[in-house]
Amino acid sequence: MSATLTEPQPQGQTPARPGDRCCLVIFGASGDLTKRKLLPALYNLAKKELLPKEFALIGCAIQPFGEDEFRHQVRQDLMQFAGAPEDCKFCDWLIERLYYLPGDFKDPQYYQRLKPLLAQIDEKHGTQGNYFYYLATTPGLFGEVVKQLGGAGLAEESGGHWRRIVFEKPFGHDLDSARALNQEIKQILTEDQIYRIDHYLGKETVQNILVFRFSNGIFEPIWNRRYIDHVQITVGETLGVEQRGAYYDRAGALRDMVPNHILQLVTLTAMEPPVSFHAHAVRDEQAKILHAIQPYAPEDVLTRTVRGQYGEGVEDGKPAAAYRTEPNVATDSQTETFVALKLLIDNWRWADVPFYIRTGKRLAQRITEVVIQFRSAPFVLFRDTPVEKLGHNLLVMHIQPDEGISLKFGAKIPGPVVDIGSVKMEFHYRDYFGSEPSTGYERLLYDCMIGDATLFQRADMIEAGWSVVQPVLDVWKALPPRNFPNYASGSWGPKEGTDLLTRDGRQWKTGQ
Numbered sequence: 474m475s476a477t478l479t480e481p482q483p484q485g486q487t488p489a490r491p492g493d494r495c496c497l498v499i500f501g502a503s504g505d506l507t508k509r510k511l512l513p514a515l516y517n518l519a520k521k522e523l524l525p526k527e528f529a530l531i532g533c534a535i536q537p538f539g540e541d542e543f544r545h546q547v548r549q550d551l552m553q554f555a556g557a558p559e560d561c562k563f564c565d566w567l568i569e570r571l572y573y574l575p576g577d578f579k580d581p582q583y584y585q586r587l588k589p590l591l592a593q594i595d596e597k598h599g600t601q602g603n604y605f606y607y608l609a610t611t612p613g614l615f616g617e618v619v620k621q622l623g624g625a626g627l628a629e630e631s632g633g634h635w636r637r638i639v640f641e642k643p644f645g646h647d648l649d650s651a652r653a654l655n656q657e658i659k660q661i662l663t664e665d666q667i668y669r670i671d672h673y674l675g676k677e678t679v680q681n682i683l684v685f686r687f688s689n690g691i692f693e694p695i696w697n698r699r700y701i702d703h704v705q706i707t708v709g710e711t712l713g714v715e716q717r718g719a720y721y722d723r724a725g726a727l728r729d730m731v732p733n734h735i736l737q738l739v740t741l742t743a744m745e746p747p748v749s750f751h752a753h754a755v756r757d758e759q760a761k762i763l764h765a766i767q768p769y770a771p772e773d774v775l776t777r778t779v780r781g782q783y784g785e786g787v788e789d790g791k792p793a794a795a796y797r798t799e800p801n802v803a804t805d806s807q808t809e810t811f812v813a814l815k816l817l818i819d820n821w822r823w824a825d826v827p828f829y830i831r832t833g834k835r836l837a838q839r840i841t842e843v844v845i846q847f848r849s850a851p852f853v854l855f856r857d858t859p860v861e862k863l864g865h866n867l868l869v870m871h872i873q874p875d876e877g878i879s880l881k882f883g884a885k886i887p888g889p890v891v892d893i894g895s896v897k898m899e900f901h902y903r904d905y906f907g908s909e910p911s912t913g914y915e916r917l918l919y920d921c922m923i924g925d926a927t928l929f930q931r932a933d934m935i936e937a938g939w940s941v942v943q944p945v946l947d948v949w950k951a952l953p954p955r956n957f958p959n960y961a962s963g964s965w966g967p968k969e970g971t972d973l974l975t976r977d978g979r980q981w982k983t984g985q
């Protein structure tokens with residue numbers, strides 16, 4: 474069964490006005506994030522005329538490239554990662570306003586060279602002193618770069634211009650370090666200048682959770698403990714750690730995915746309606762959910778959390794190596810590549826409704842879904858029907874890769890007896906709105922240029938997210954795992970991940 478559009482929709486509708494005139498300064502311009510995400514996102518924005526005419530870009534990195542060499546590299550990257558054609562007018566446009574400044578970000582002299590370059594760009598491109606710094610560097614440099622920008626007078630907002638700084642994830646590696654970093658950068662910046670990114674919020678389907686919940690009158694009245702049995706969130710990846718072993722082996726799945734991406738999905742699913750879509754209103758409601766998540770006592774960590782590490786297996790029909798044999802990973806690594814948690818939210822809407830979440834590398838399928846399982850209908854009418862045939866109403870928000878929403882319900886199978894079958898009503902984004910190339914960073918970069926921080930994390934949210942996982946980090950550290958690797962590549966994770974639900978008489982719906 475599928476739904477149809479009641480009214481024709483404009484395809485590819487976009488916000489009308491281009492971003493504010495500005496110069497974007499990318500620290501870490503020679504890295505993977507820049508070529509795979511940021512440049513393609515800028516290219517997609519340029520194509521939609523959402524970049525201001527008065528725009529320039531400075532790439533900052535340690536590599537001693539010449540400007541022409543950097544421009545050539547950017548053109549190649551745009552062709553490879555954004556699918557730009559060779560004779561691409563948008564690439565020409567971007568490259569005309571592209572600069573490169575090599576050097577050491579810890580050296581105060583570097584900023585003394587950046588300053589006149591920015592002034593020269595203001596003059597030439599009319600960027601009027603609006604600077605938007607993107608920290609795509611290793612997280613260890615975040616505080617240092619901010620301090621240096623402050624010292625050089627490049628972070629000050631005065632005379633009508635703005636200065637904004639985007640912090641890539643991870644923001645800290647635990648609660649204490651996140652707090653310390655917040656304190657450090659706030660000595661130089663005000664909260665309004667700080668944009669802590671979580672690229673999940675750039676995904677259309679993640680943003681759609683709010684629109685779906687709050688623009689449809691029919692769901693909100695049943696979006697609570699009276700009607701919902703539990704919520705499941707799965708973020709499955711088929712890839713292993715690839716070339717990121719050095720970072721990942723110190724981080725692990727819990728730090729890498731939970732306090733940020735997964736808690737975004739939890740808060741958007743669970744929050745109360747905000748009074749408006751303004752940044753503070755939305756983030757206030759998200760923060761309340763983070764604070765309402767029941768803190769784990771050490772014994773809860775033993776019963777309500779699961780960790781795993783992938784061993785050898787088969788992925789996409791090909792043999793896949795164990796985590797411990799990946800580049801830059803310790804051969805006796807105790808780092809988890811899978812995590813499953815049962816969270817409880819202590820508020821009036823959600824008390825006693827578990828939120829089960831799981832994520833992992835080298836799982837059976839690349840899929841991100843939020844599943845809402847509703848309570849069963851009373852059985853009285855169907856006493857003779859086996860319980861398993863009655864099924865549950867499931868509302869599934871498919872975040873990726875097949876973006877959409879589906880609703881499963883019971884229907885009578887045609888015939889002389891009352892026999893029930895499960896049917897599904899499905900909405901696929903691509904059927905209605907087509908699919909446009911997007912990295913998820915377009916909206917976030919654009920929002921920085923117009924000064925809208927709704928989709929960015931505030932300091933208190935970051936700290937509240939870390940507070941949720943900190944007890945788990947502590948117990949896991951004190952009790953190293955004894956059974957790693959404990960799941961085969963290409964499976965759905967360790968058996969304990971399944972047991973987490975079966976113990977409660979439930980089962981994972983995604984990928985089963």
Ligand code: BG6
Nearest residue numbers: 642672710729730734841873913
């Ligand atoms: C990143 C994590 O933040 O998100 C990666 O560091 C993970 O480990 C990635 O693979 C997942 O993002 P997406 O958009 O592919 O779901």
